[in-house]
Amino acid sequence: MEKETVTLTIDGKTATVPKGTNVVDAAKSVGIEIPIFCYHEKMLRLGCCRMCLVEVEKMPKLMTACTIDATEGMVVKNDTPKVVKGRQGVLEFTLLNHPLDCPVCDKGGECPLQDNTFNYGAGDTRMEFKRFNNVKKKELSPVITLDRERCIACQRCTTYSEVIEGDQALVMHNRGFHNDIGTFNDQPYDTRFSGNVVDICPVGALTNSIFRFQARTWDLDNAKTLCAHCGCNCNIEFGARENELMRVVSRQNDAVDDGWICDKGRFGYEFVSSKNRILEPGIRKDGEMNVASLDEACDETVSKLKTIIEEHGPKSVGFIGSPFASNEELYLYQKLMRLGVGTNNIDHKSYDDTPGLPVAHYDFTDIESSDLTVLIASDPTEELPILDLRIKKAVTRLNRNLIVLNDQKTLMDKYASLSLRYNVGSDGVALAGLAGAIADSLKQGEAPKVEKLEKTTGIKPNSFKDFAEKMIAAKKVCVIYNPAALTGNSVAIVKNLLSVLNQKPEGECGAIPAAPATNALGAMDMGILPDFYPGGVSLSDDSKIKEVWGESAPTEKGFTTCEMFEKAASGDLKALVVFRSNPIVDFPGGDKIEEALKKVEFLVAHDMLHTETTALAHVVIPSVGPGFDEGTTTNIGGRVQYRRKGLKAESFPDWRVLAKLLSGFEIEAKYLDSFTVTAELAKKVSGYEEIRRGSIQKEGKTRPAQASVNGKTPEVTSPDSIDGFKLRVSEKLFAKDKILESESALAHHFSEPKAILNSVDAKKLGIKSGDRVKVSSGNRGLSVEAEVEDSCNPGAVVVSNAGDEYRVLALIQDHNATVQVSKE
């Protein structure tokens, strides 16, 4: 669809822009700068700072360029004496009470007010009286401090709070001479995205409390890198001074983050200097951990693994990778395991997932162009915050539709035109029911057969029909699903649903697999799977595997993580390499895993921080991790971007550790930097052919979608009826884990886990909100506060994964996640 354009003249230059563009942006497109304060291209046009005054032919007075649309034949003048005088007047007025504390101001050096005054301001002021004094340090939240004297009342931050965040938390009180940026009743402004106001403030009024007075901006070494917290992979600038992290700011990439980052991405990087970091390799001798050199640790790992392989065969060795590591690290690890050790016992997750999609793999920008977004089992607000902003933008500003299918209430429900809630654990049946409803409406496609749909899922067949019809009626549909929140083989059913939907006669559809971890998609692409080689090559594709990986490449299906722990417990798995993963806390049923890990003859932990798992390891190798590492990651939209290092590490980067291990197994590993690994990976992994240093600059590069291999219609198993409650663990953005410790700047967000019960169940058990309840299973019990809210359907309890210390996932001890809830 071609957009209508208009042509106008600005200072004699001709600009052709889409209809609806304002004059500021039109001027920008031909390289003419019109100064602004209040206008921000992602937000409303306010016209309240008056900085962008221009002269427009046939208009009697100066106009604000941000509020007027470019029209056909418009003649704009940006440099007439009238404009110059007007802007000087505006700036003189803006500066009446602005303090001259630039020498100590955090914004100094990158301040639009400084720049505009320098470029457009008068040399002097006519103001003869003293400036108005005001509060210099008003803490809006533990991470944001307001300097009221510096505020020029442009209202960018309040507009951001209203338009982008959508919760109107930050407002302008006492509009007029006494205006004051604040919240309701001076409550803290502590939303998930509050830090962005620091970036958009055009003066030094809103400051980052942690960065405040710590460094001058021009002294920072800024690394243009990626955030490593979630699967969005937002672009950030990592500002360091003398190898110490000073601050993180956003770096606009419209294809990913739209210019925003969440507070975890901005303030959650203290782990780079955590006391809990693993700094030196260690080898356990007679139960004691002894400091070793990296060479010693690698030699020990190689020789022990070789002995075990000789004695028990390669199948007795397993590898648990990390969905948080870079593609390069994961690629090298799978190479080590498959070609060095000779096993396919490789996995990185506790849920079922397979690479590839039967439909197009959509990117973030597709959400904006899709008429309908379908959110399945995903809670973007807590799991993938920028996805949350993207969906909000599509719904509130682009008039797109959102429908939700989930087992728990999320903040996204507010934006949905239809929101269905299936019983916890019945996701397979619900998805099959939806696929069936779509197939019925289309009169083609085959969906798994289900019985007792309403009884099992708690959703009426008619609602499924409405849901299906919305999906069919929309021209472009974007299905976002979270594989990590699905149980059993539900991922296969989602893919079946997608292939059924793909048969609709008109329009198009695509999907985004939205697993929360940083590089979950990359881990799948790099073949950290027991049944797929990198690039989604199935083990059954023998000839392709032999062609790419050589004759000795193993083609027998390996163990999944669950199977590895079972085999470790039974003594069949002798050695396990765990890379940046802490299964004891992060996988369901941690106690059994702990027991299993204790039985492993040789446990190698390659990690960034000390964890429950590294404590059991026989060899510990430090991994430098985000901030220090470099490599590519693949975000949920399939976009491959480059994560630069912002700090110099004292230990070796992971690719060098892996090169040592590979050499130990007589595999050539002459890598010079992470890009040489990328170059090798591009040759071996299908879909990554185009990924190289040059091609992933700027916006990154989307790797082509992989085709899905499972063609058969999957079977659905109804969930068992259980005696007790089904546990649904909900994710928390600011959880007190190893990454955000108790000293974190974000500690004010931490909360104890809560047990959220449906009102029906609560009534039966005689529980009220605020009561203490015990959620227990087996020998595990967790005493928490109850909250009665219909977050999930009756028969289940939602407990938030609020921190490592609570070990919420250890409550899951069977495949139904059965727990008992009792009043204390």
Next chain:
Amino acid sequence: MFAFTKESEEKIETILAKYPEERKMSALLPFLTLTQRQEGWVSPEAMVEIGKRLDVSPAYVQSVCSFYTMYFQYPAGKYIIRFCHNISCYLNGSDSLLDYLSKKLNVEVGGTTDDKKFSLIKEECLAECSAAPVMRVNDDYHVNLTKESIDKIIDSLK
């Protein structure tokens, strides 16, 4: 705890009927006025309640409320005296009359008497210059003020 009275609820129905459902936040000023008439001031609890009714955040309600100086964000007196001190009234001696009233009520300008009966507020033009000096007590205008007439008016207020 704040709650709208039954009479207020009836008025709310009339107010909301004036605005389309998706533009109901336009009813914010009538709601604030209604609340102030009911309670004498707009408490934070009332702002939360208004926000819920109109689908706006309490912060937004507070920001609007704070723009209009005639809404009170603190408990004010039973009788709100708004005393004009603009040019016409000033030329007719409003400053000495305001002083007199302030001493009579034993309250500073801008304050509320200890018995919560009177709040004395200096006001810009009340748009009654032809009969200056002027003051407004709640909804009533009192014009051509003298010390004697002020005494009479105050004594008549129970």
